[in-house]
Amino acid sequence: MNRLKDATSPYLLQHAENPVDWFPWGEEAFAEARRRDVPILLSVGYAACHWCHVMAHESFEDAATAKLMNERFVNVKVDREERPDVDAVYMEATQALTGQGGWPMTVFMTPEGHPVYCGTYFPRERFQGLLNAVSGAWENQREKLVEQGQQIVAALGDQAGFQQGSPLTEAVLVQAVQVLGRSFDERHGGFGGAPKFPPSMVMEFLLRQGDAERMAARTLEAMARGGIYDQLGGGFARYSVDEGWVVPHFEKMLYDNAQLARVYAHWWRKDGTPLARRIALETCDWMLRELGTDEGGLASALDADSEGVEGRFYVWTPAQLAEVLGEEDAARAARAFKVTAEGTFEHGSSTLQLEGDLPEDLRDRLLEARASRVRPARDDKVVAAWNGLAMAALAECGALFDRPDLVEAAERIAALLEEVHMADGRLLRTSRDGAAGTNAGVLEDYADVAEGLLALHGVTGKPEYVRRAGVLLDVVLAHFGDGEGGFYDTADDAEELFRRPKDPTDNVTPSGQTGAAGALLTYAALTGSAEHRRAALDALGVVVPLAAGHARFVGWGLAVASAALHGPVEIAIVGPLDDTATQALHRTALMCTSPGAVVTVGEGDEVPLLAGREPVGGEPAAYVCRDFACRMPVTTPAALSQELARQ
Template identity: 45%
Template sequence: MTCRNVFDGCCRSTRDRIRRGRWRLLVALFAAFASLGPIPPFTSHTQAQETVHDPNTDEPAHTNRLAKETSPYLLQHAHNPVDWYPWSDEAFEKAKREDKPIFLSVGYSTCYWCHVMEVESFEDPEVAAVINEHFVPIKVDREERPDLDEQYMIATQLMTQRGGWPNSVWLTPDGRPWMAGTYFPKQRFIAVLKQLDEVWKNRRDDVQKQADMLAKAAERLGESGFEERPELSAALVGEATAQLAAGYDEVHGGFGGAPKFPPHGTLQLLIEQYRVTEDASLLPPVTQTLDAMWLGGIHDHLGGGFHRYATDREWLLPHFEKMLYDNAQLMRAYADGFALTREPRYRDAVADIDRWLRQEMTSPQGAFYSAIDSGEVGKEGEAYVWPIERLSEVLTPEQAELFAEIYQFRPEGNFREESTGEQTGTNIPHLEASIETIAEQRKTDPAALRKRLAAIRSALLVERNTWPQPHKDDKVLTSWNGLMIGSLAYAGRLLDEPRYIRSAERAAEFILDQMVRDGVLLRTYRDGTAKLPGYLDDHAYFADALLQLYRATGDERWLSQATALADRLLADFEDRQDGGFFFTTDDHEVLLVRSKHLGGGGNLPNPNGVAANVLIELSELTGNPAYRESAERTLRSLAGRMKQQPFTCEDLLVATSRWLATRAEDGTGAAGTMTADAESDRLERRVGPLRIRVSSTATKVRVDETFIVTAVIDIDEAWHLYAANPEAPFVQPSDIEVEESKSLVIGETQRPEGERRVDESLDQAINAYTGKIEFAVPVTVRPEAVDGEIKVTVRVTTQACDDRRCLPVEVSSFQVPVTIVSGGERDRPRD
């Protein structure tokens, strides 16, 4: 797999200096490595690790320092003849003491080419001898240490214009990269090692200069990278949405060409904008993409859940890993799909992911494991594909024929090996139409066909489970668990499925009980050991999960825990100077780069965007303006990136949309600018230093009857609002507007009297409001109004000021429910 290009839109000059600059010799040396022959297509699978044993003792022939680690990836290398170190002071001290460069290898447990390189090179005594003699080797699990992964991936992309895993980087003893690559076949790797040893010994000045340049370039690329800061506006979000939607594949669904990853962020943004704008053109890209993935081979039709990505444009040929974070985000997308369309297949997709999660990925304590790999080296996907004749060994002839026909099996096979493109004679189950459509074509009852196929799939899964199974990475990551907890709670609330919410609560309780030490949220847990202080994504994703649990259950403990995490975000991660959040705290290890991890580290949500969303919601729930102010600083600081690189910024754009919706700056109100969980439906809201409460004197009224709509505003101490000031028309008076409709006639607004005070910022006397004020508007039901509930649209315009500044004008929209009835007594006032 090739990483996204880090050079788009920023730091091109730095990259170009490295490519053509005065250190041509080292770059030319790397080019010479590339000339040794082609590297196989780059992917990201994994194997079930083989361990080298001494045949005479049945004990491992080698054991290195990784044997004391908990990471499955590091443990897979614990018996390599390479003298691996974990990332540690011990390794760097050895490098300094012996004046050796460091060879850093970064990968993860479900990375196929990581394990290809292990089998070819790291298990090979010849390669190990060269590494051990000339280098200090360090292994890093990128999922445990995303900070290290990002830093050294930047170096690799600067050097090679590509990236992926395993990431192979050569460092000076103080940790600065000076040469980098990815996967190397054995003989080329030996040649690279020997030539770099020669360079280190004989051209040290060149190495140091290269390391200095790469370190400086990496530092720049770790920054936001955009000086332009456009205004936060609906136009900014709309233009970014249009840019992403332009990549829509109208034939096969998804966006762009092969390979196709599940487009989590793009789907979320399109769904958000569809709800905001009601633009019908945004829905087909969502539903067609959801349908294409659900029908295609990327979906495991037998075991449930989704593989990591499709290697083709049609979603047929999967890259077979299954990642917790992909399935978490897909669960939320399919729940949204059902909420928007009420199509049963989207509810089925959520249940399908939940079934896989329960059967394969849930620990006895209720937490969620990280991933399942694609199979052993040379046997990728064998746990998922079928020769057509094998169906007959499990099913009756009639069942085998029916399944083969519906799930597109062919005698010659429909599956092609990814790296060679050759047919293997095996089949990956997939559908070309929904079961309902197939039933209609076959003139059979859809429910009966679904039941028959479910029984067949169950029988085939039982058989498949007897085959050798792929390796499972059973570590628990707080960030990825946060994604799944949030999605379970969200889906449980939207679909009214309490079992999803119970699973989410159990996993959240595990993290709070086992992965918090002395008030510090930790990153990873395995075999009873939790370790490593959590990063930005751990805090942001888990805080969002706790908010979803609060919304699903109403249990205040989840809100309290989310608030505590938000306070930690502001105290430990926030960039108070420029806005946004760093990926690490001051307590984390000092690295070359303290970045904001804006790329998300793969197909993951942008953690700054998630943090902003969390803070916007918490501000509304708690009334704490500091949360909203922090979210605004974050969004403004990254507005240039949103404009120029909307891909990977979808969560920031969603947060911007929600910030605009709660601000309602353009005065268009709530109905057209709110999400499915419309803030306008809440009749009490915190807006900066103000608490606004809207109510009506009746909830049930007759025709020709008049009721009163009121807005009560509590103004924080040291703040004021403007009243009407004819002599100062440039200030914004506070006011209330009730929207007239075919059912309602709006009377004259009754406004409170202002008090005269000197406004120091204006240096003149004005009419102002302080403390608590109340506006009232009489509303009369028209004679022709029909029975039923209506929503009375109320807009409250305010501009809060203190003695130093005025905040932006806010237009807060509310929807007050009133029911028109034919007769009966008028309701009592609303509580």
């Protein structure tokens, strides 16, 4: 009996017709393992995962393999995007036991949930051998296997966590830049060798660090011109398999594109690069066009495969170009997009890279032709954290580039998260088709949604977004703290796993801890709350030890630390929101490049940073402050620009 047919997760639904007797994660599966006295086989993946599809086709759809699994194990399937806590603790075990991790993740464990053998993708024959070996050990060496599981759990529990470091100083940030510089790829941009993931959070930090902007600009331009970026439709793939950003792993994730749209907007704000503006806007448009849901949220991802072949939707041969464009224009397109007879991908096909200026006429014709191809599948569940990241990006891009439709899209996300994802003052992680899932929000959900709400307030001036962020951050302080200045990734009343996950390092998204630190810092700057600022600074204590040797894995933490060391600057624009003078001051404030600058606009005292600030001579005014101590107000954009230049 396959129990996944009623799941809301598209990933679980992909396996609903397998001959495997899958259980979703839950007590029913553990009770069944205890009743049958058999081990549990846990398989963790996500809908857009290429190798998850491969293992599914090879093993989970194979009757003989399924028979072995059903006879000898209770089989549990988990969507890592729905249950990042389950994924985190078993990935920690997998990495500890094998030295590597990835998806699909395959874990054999006792009915108590203790892992005894871990791995990732297994070809069918090897997987069948492993099924026989583990079930044989369970029958003949039970005590040894159970003891092994207990030892693994104990060893993971005894591991020293990341220690909160000394107070932040500018020297810590300078050292981090030096550490990053040692692994910077001068030729291709980015850090280290293949594979290369978009280092969006590190770019945010480097853009805040003066002469370090060079590394950010080189990387951002290389990615924008590379095959990792969809030169026709916009949007970034998850990572590049090579060091030159040429061939991506073609799945496209919301979290990558949300963060990248924002950092490209910040690059444009810094030096006005036209490429940065184009990429930021195209990425926002791609998110809304390809991931937008009827309920106003954004779906999680697009698959890497179409028609069972990775990348088929995106790559081109010279013959395909000629078929669409004719010989002369095809030759021009081949030069512009680096399409060769040999190809840069498989079977003589090429990813599209951009050489020189974008030939928009050719791009539009190719995009129209590509629309007739079979499209990659979409994982249409809405993840709270990733929609929070997108909310911030859409709001800021909409304001900076005079695109009110993007701000409106951010507000629709905010409405969905409030109406569907909030229940009894707590946040639920996912929804689908407007119905909330059952999984509790984790720390990154609270942090990233609060971040998005505060960015949306800075653009719209609506006090409700500050209030809603405060509700979420109060939950963070009440239920996620570790008592030592850091945070756990799950709440104190969440389901207990064999280990409570706690990882302050940034991965493909900000860690819950650094994300929370950023939102807490901004909230404190808007409200004057010493409690929230102190919590932010305590959470940033982990940045100090990590900056010295692992700066690539604390990029968002470093960006927030930079803001904390610079104040951050607080800018209050006092005046009616519909007044053109207010709007001109507000626009100038949003262009501020001081690290983590916080902006509020409007009238009244609902936002404490505005309270007591008055217009000057009846005219809208701007106050530039630090810790609520403000300089003399100014009334013109030019004067405000001068004030901000002094920060």
